Amino acid sequence: MTSLQLTVPSMACSACAETITKAVQSVDPKAAVQADPKTKQVIIETQAPQESVTQAIADAGYPVG
Ligand SMILES: [Cu+2]
Numbered sequence: 001m002t003s004l005q006l007t008v009p010s011m012a013c014s015a016c017a018e019t020i021t022k023a024v025q026s027v028d029p030k031a032a033v034q035a036d037p038k039t040k041q042v043i044i045e046t047q048a049p050q051e052s053v054t055q056a057i058a059d060a061g062y063p064v065g
Contacts, residue, residue: 002047002050003045004043004050004053005044006042006044007040008020008062009040009065010061010062010063011035011062013037014037016037017035017037017042019061020033020057020062021035023056023060024042024053024057027048028046028047030046031044031045031046032044032046042057
């Protein structure tokens with residue numbers, strides 16, 4: 001497991017956080033995702049490569065800052 005800490009500036013509310021969580025889990029269904037709209041931080045425990053995770057989040061409409 002790798003722990004990733006990403007900043008997603010466009011994550012504005014809990015619906016955004018949910019979309020981001022689903023995007024990550026489309027890459028790794030077992031990923032543990034904590035997305036906090038207040039801090040714009042997404043903390044992910046995953047076995048997927050970071051590039052795949054950031055790409056999936058970007059494809060969902062949330063560029064990783
Ligand atoms: Cu939102």
